[in-house]
Amino acid sequence: MAKRKELILRKLAHDTFASLPGETEEVVEKKRKGIREETRGISGARMIDISRIKSDPDQPRRRRDARTLKELAASIREHGLLQPITVEYVDHGDYFKIINGERRYEAAKLAGLSELPCIIKDIDRRVRLTHQLIENIQRQDLPALEEAEAIQTLIDNQRMENPGYSQRAAAKELGLPKTYVNEMISLLKLPKDIKRSVRTSDTFPKSLLLLLVRQGDKKNIREFCQQLREGKLTVREVKTKLRKSKPTRGRPQYYQYQFRAPEKDFILKIRFRKARVDRSEIINVLSQVLRSLKQGG
Numbered sequence: 001m002a003k004r005k006e007l008i009l010r011k012l013a014h015d016t017f018a019s020l021p022g023e024t025e026e027v028v029e030k031k032r033k034g035i036r037e038e039t040r041g042i043s044g045a046r047m048i049d050i051s052r053i054k055s056d057p058d059q060p061r062r063r064r065d066a067r068t069l070k071e072l073a074a075s076i077r078e079h080g081l082l083q084p085i086t087v088e089y090v091d092h093g094d095y096f097k098i099i100n101g102e103r104r105y106e107a108a109k110l111a112g113l114s115e116l117p118c119i120i121k122d123i124d125r126r127v128r129l130t131h132q133l134i135e136n137i138q139r140q141d142l143p144a145l146e147e148a149e150a151i152q153t154l155i156d157n158q159r160m161e162n163p164g165y166s167q168r169a170a171a172k173e174l175g176l177p178k179t180y181v182n183e184m185i186s187l188l189k190l191p192k193d194i195k196r197s198v199r200t201s202d203t204f205p206k207s208l209l210l211l212l213v214r215q216g217d218k219k220n221i222r223e224f225c226q227q228l229r230e231g232k233l234t235v236r237e238v239k240t241k242l243r244k245s246k247p248t249r250g251r252p253q254y255y256q257y258q259f260r261a262p263e264k265d266f267i268l269k270i271r272f273r274k275a276r277v278d279r280s281e282i283i284n285v286l287s288q289v290l291r292s293l294k295q296g297g
Contacts (some may be wrong), residue, residue, distance in 0.1 A: 005046070009209055021236075029147050029226075035279070040289070043079075045118060046117070046118055046119075047115045047116070047117055047118075047147060048087070048096055048116055048118045049114065049115050050108065050109065050115055050116055052094075052095050052096055052114060053085075053087060053095070053096045053097075053098065053100060053105060053116060053118070054093075054095050054096070054097055055105070056097050056098050056099070056132070057100070058125070058128075069106060072103065072104070073110035073111040074111070076108055076110070076111040076113065077111040081108055081113065083101075083104065083117060084116070084117035084118055085098060085099075085100060085101025085102075085104050085105055085116060085117075085119070085132075086098070086100040086101055086119045086121055087101075087118045087119070087120055087121070087210060088120065088121055088122055088123060088128070089120060089122070096118065099128050099131055100131055100132060100135050101121065102132075106281065114140065125157070126154075126158065126161075127151065130174070131149070132150075132153065133147075133174065134174060134175070138207065138277040143199070143255060144198075144204075144206040145187060145198060145199055145203075146199075146208075148185055148187040148188050149188070151170060151174070151184055151185060152185055154174075155167065155170050155185075158170070167182055167185065174287060176246050183210055186210070186213050186214075187209055187210070187213055189213055190212065190217055190221070191221065192212055193222075194221060194222065194225055197225065197231050198225075200220075203228060203229065204225075207239070208235055208242075210242065211223060211238075211239055211242040212225070212242065224238050225239070254271050254272060254273060254275070255270060255271070255272045255274060255276060256270070256271045256272070257269070257270045257272070257277070257282050257285075270282070270285055270286075
């Protein structure tokens with residue numbers, strides 16, 4: 001009886017719903033908006049008018065290769081600027097100063113872009129210099145003297161807040177070996193005229209400059225540089241000569257008089273505390289030795 005009652009109820013429900021007017025399902029076709037609309041290529045970036053962006057006067061990089069800059073500009077013109085630059089807002093001037101991306105900015109101007117994708121950060125001058133220096137060193141194309149000056153500037157700035165800040169601390173902050181930092185800073189000891197000529201020339205690679213500064217003798221350094229500029233020696237030949245030569249490292253050189261007996265039964269050596277000695281001085285010293293021996297014996 002219960003089973004029959006269930007069957008009757010099911011038939012009644014089917015007939016009831018079947019008698020209702022059918023609903024037409026409304027299909028709403030959503031309009032495709034594509035990959036660009038209401039999306040951003042890089043999270044956190046803002047498009048900024050290029051006229052409101054300015055270079056940082058403290059930027060470690062001073063010179064740029066014109067050829068590679070034109071190549072980058074051509075790539076940006078064709079594909080756009082794929083990687084945003086990093087800037088900070090300067091309130092008193094109402095503009096954006098570049099932290100990282102100076103080269104991309106210059107290339108974008110050559111390419112004729114009117115706005116750039118930028119990531120805005122608020123950092124202090126010391127941290128900004130560190131960021132710029134790290135970025136430039138990682139690119140491995142920063143001229144040697146500019147890199148040395150930037151490292152020294154970083155150390156000087158840090159010492160204003162922390163007098164105990166050392167080259168070791170700078171190396172750790174930059175993620176570089178301490179010996180590398182020490183060698184780079186040693187380039188600042190090159191003569192001023194050599195630094196001026198090196199700064200505007202691509203003839204002197206970093207490895208050659210390091211060999212020159214180890215030479216220690218400014219006269220020799222100038223002679224090697226002159227021979228290189230005049231084409232009398234190649235970079236490889238200069239390097240070979242510098243490696244064979246013994247740097248003075250600032251230590252005084254002593255003149256040594258040496259006498260070998262004809263019978264070869266003794267050698268007499270007298271070292272003077274100066275580099276040059278004339279014949280009369282040698283005779284005078286030998287006389288003093290003889291007098292001392294006579295008085296003692």
